[in-house]
Amino acid sequence: MPRHLFQYQFVCIHEGCQGALTNIRFHQKTRMVLDVSDYYVMAGEDYNCNKCKRHVIS
Numbered sequence: 485m486p487r488h489l490f491q492y493q494f495v496c497i498h499e500g501c502q503g504a505l506t507n508i509r510f511h512q513k514t515r516m517v518l519d520v521s522d523y524y525v526m527a528g529e530d531y532n533c534n535k536c537k538r539h540v541i542s
C-alpha cells in the first residue's frame with residue numbers, strides 16, 4: 485500500500501482543497517494487472533480528506 489509502504493503524506497486531489505488524506509480501509513475490490521511477463525493482483529486504499537471530508541480511492 486503506497487502510504488504505508490513509503491510513509492508519505494498524501495494531499496487531497498480536489499481543486500482548491502490541499503487537505504491531508506488519511507487511510508480508512510483497504511478498497512473492497514482488487515484489480516488484475518498485466519505486467520510484461522505475468523499478471524499480479526493490486527489492492528487499493530480508501531482515503532478521507534480531513535478538510536473537505538470527501539472520499540478518494542488510490
Ligand SMILES: [Zn+2]
Nearest residue numbers: 496501533536
Ligand atoms: Zn479535500
